[in-house]
Amino acid sequence: MADPTAPVPPDARPGPGVLDARAAALDAADPLRERRAAFVLDDTVYLDGNSLGALPRAVPVRLAEVVAREWGELRIRSWTESGWWTAPERVGDRIAPLVGSGPGRVVVGDSTSVNLFKALVGAVRTVPDDRDEILVDAATFPTDGYIAASAARLTGRTLRPVPAAGIAAAAGPRTAVALVNHVDYRTGTLHDLPGITAAVHAAGAPVVWDLCHSAGALPVELDAHGVDFAVGCTYKYLNGGPGAPAFLALRADRLAAFDSPLPGWNSHADPFAMAAHHTPATGAARGRVGTPDILSLLALDAALDVWDGVDIGAVRTKSLALTDFFLDCVAAELPPGTVESVTPADHARRGSQIALRHPDAATVMDRLIAAGVVGDFRPPDVLRFGFTPLYTSFADTLRAARTLRRVVGETASA
Ligand SMILES: *Cc1c(COP(=O)(O)O)cnc(C)c1O
Numbered sequence: 001m002a003d004p005t006a007p008v009p010p011d012a013r014p015g016p017g018v019l020d021a022r023a024a025a026l027d028a029a030d031p032l033r034e035r036r037a038a039f040v041l042d043d044t045v046y047l048d049g050n051s052l053g054a055l056p057r058a059v060p061v062r063l064a065e066v067v068a069r070e071w072g073e074l075r076i077r078s079w080t081e082s083g084w085w086t087a088p089e090r091v092g093d094r095i096a097p098l099v100g101s102g103p104g105r106v107v108v109g110d111s112t113s114v115n116l117f118k119a120l121v122g123a124v125r126t127v128p129d130d131r132d133e134i135l136v137d138a139a140t141f142p143t144d145g146y147i148a149a150s151a152a153r154l155t156g157r158t159l160r161p162v163p164a165a166g167i168a169a170a171a172g173p174r175t176a177v178a179l180v181n182h183v184d185y186r187t188g189t190l191h192d193l194p195g196i197t198a199a200v201h202a203a204g205a206p207v208v209w210d211l212c213h214s215a216g217a218l219p220v221e222l223d224a225h226g227v228d229f230a231v232g233c234t235y236k237y238l239n240g241g242p243g244a245p246a247f248l249a250l251r252a253d254r255l256a257a258f259d260s261p262l263p264g265w266n267s268h269a270d271p272f273a274m275a276a277h278h279t280p281a282t283g284a285a286r287g288r289v290g291t292p293d294i295l296s297l298l299a300l301d302a303a304l305d306v307w308d309g310v311d312i313g314a315v316r317t318k319s320l321a322l323t324d325f326f327l328d329c330v331a332a333e334l335p336p337g338t339v340e341s342v343t344p345a346d347h348a349r350r351g352s353q354i355a356l357r358h359p360d361a362a363t364v365m366d367r368l369i370a371a372g373v374v375g376d377f378r379p380p381d382v383l384r385f386g387f388t389p390l391y392t393s394f395a396d397t398l399r400a401a402r403t404l405r406r407v408v409g410e411t412a413s414a
Contacts, residue, residue: 014332019398026325026394032318035390038306039239045373045396045403050185050213050353050386053239053303062302066295087301088266088292089284092247094304095238098312099211099230100221101249107287108297112212112233112246113143114262116179118287119229119248120151121261123177123206126254131205132157135171135178137164141185144210148179154261164191168199175205182220183213183351186378188343190214190351194225201226206254212236215247216307217352217388218316228254237352237388240300248287255286264289306390318389319352322397326354326385329401338408342382353386360411367407373400 027033040055070078079085092106099106110118120134136148138161145161152159155176162170167178178200183190193209200207206228214220216237222230230249234240250258260280265271266288269279280286327341339356358364358381365377375385385400 019329019332022325023394023398026321030318030394031314032310032389033393035306035310036393039391041391043372045400047373047375047385047387047392047396047400049239049388049391050217050236050384051376052235052242053216053237053388054391055241056239056303056306058302058305059241059299063295063299066298084292084294087294087297088245088288091297091301091304092249092284094301094307095215095234095247096249098220098238098307099215099232099247099249100219100223101230102223102252104283105252105255106247106249107284108234108247108300109245109266109288109292110248111243112210112231113147114289115231115246115248115287116144116147116208116210117151118260118262118289119208119231120148120177120179121155122254122258123208123229124151124155124157125259125261126257127176127205129156131174131176133160133174134158134176135167135200136161137167137180137184137191138162139164139184139186140179140181141210141212144179144181164189164196168192168196171200171203171205173204175200175203177206177208179208179210181210181213183217183353185213186342186355186382186384188213188351188353188355188384190218190344190349193220193227197225197227213351213353216315217319219312222249223251227251234300234303236386238300239303239306239390241296241303244296244300244303245293250284250287255284256282258286260286260289262289266290266292310390315389319387320347320350322387322389322392322394323350323352323354325394326387326397326401329398330354330356330404333401333405334408338412339383339404352388353384356383356385357381358383358408364404364407364411367411368403371403371407373403375400 070082088107088109091108093103096106134152134157149159208229211232215232235244263278269281339358342355344350361381361383362377
């Protein structure tokens with residue numbers, strides 16, 4: 001009997017039911033399939049978890065308790081008795097294993113944009129003045145580029161945009177720091193973190209990695225590769241909720257020497273001494289600024305329960321299987337040439353999303369969403385589908401491709 005999990009050969013369109021059988025077999029063999037029950041989901045095929053992760057069931061329960069008991073009854077006592085004061089470091093320690101960092105070096109708070117600013121200026125403050133260029137991934141998510149430009153102005157450096165694949169070659173004696181996105185938000189390309197980090201280090205400069213599209217989607221080995229600084233969102237693959245606070249991860253020596261450009265009172269060694277001058281805290285608190293956003297932080301804390309007992313390696317295996325299967329379904333279901341994938345076919349260069357170009361991408365995505373398949377549109381012509389292995393099934397994936405076929409057909413004939 002034919003193996004239902006085998007990929008579709010490029011020249012053969014599968015007969016009726018073949019993809020359904022494959023989806024069913026892949027779902028039956030999926031070691032993560034039970035995790036879906038930990039989320040609030042409905043009949044929608046939700047392929048936008050790379051923009052806003054779905055709601056974990058534990059969150060509303062925990063938040064209700066935080067509001068009623070910790071805020072409502074304990075009030076100010078909760079800063080100590082409920083552990084609010086140390087939550088940024090405690091939640092950071094829960095994220096650390098997901099990004100390959102050790103304990104005590106990840107802090108949660110502020111937005112990714114603000115953490116980028118801290119990391120970039122902090123990095124530039126460690127290098128001599130003749131290192132006068134900040135290298136930035138030319139296709140970066142816009143906020144990274146805007147913040148890097150401001151950091152360059154403030155520190156008297158020049159911003160030099162370079163395609164991510166060229167950063168290793170561009171790094172040299174003038175490099176102050178390089179800022180690279182681990183996964184390109186538009187195309188889903190996974191950049192070479194080990195190789196680029198090693199090349200920037202060989203040029204004598206630190207590197208800042210933006211993990212917004214890789215944290216929670218694939219193994220990130222910050223310490224194994226000696227990454228100096230990393231930042232990332234928690235509301236995408238970490239499901240922390242809208243605007244959930246971001247994280248900042250520092251290598252041990254970088255943390256010990258970290259000269260934050262935003263040294264608020266929360267990063268003081270003894271905040272309640274209310275001292276006139278700033279003495280930086282030792283440990284991850286050094287990356288803090290002001291009073292943490294406790295409700296969002298504790299929502300994130302509860303959301304992280306979905307990772308208990310999950311092997312990030314298994315998440316990666318399923319992510320690649322889902323994206324492979326989606327590409328197979330698209331190739332089998334859509335007339336040839338209707339859409340073009342801009343996500344690398346090579347697993348070593350693929351994040352956890354598939355980006356398809358279509359000339360009417362904005363209209364197609366509006367109609368897809370109306371038809372119950374939620375992805376998103378990125379200008380000028382990209383349909384973006386994020387695959388979140390904790391709650392996306394192979395059956396969802398097939399349904400998304402079939403709905404896409406129907407919607408693209410309707411868009412063409414309209
Ligand atoms: C989502 C995303 C951000 C978002 O930054 P915020 O400060 O949270 O708005 C930044 N960088 C990248 C690469 C992203 O994908």
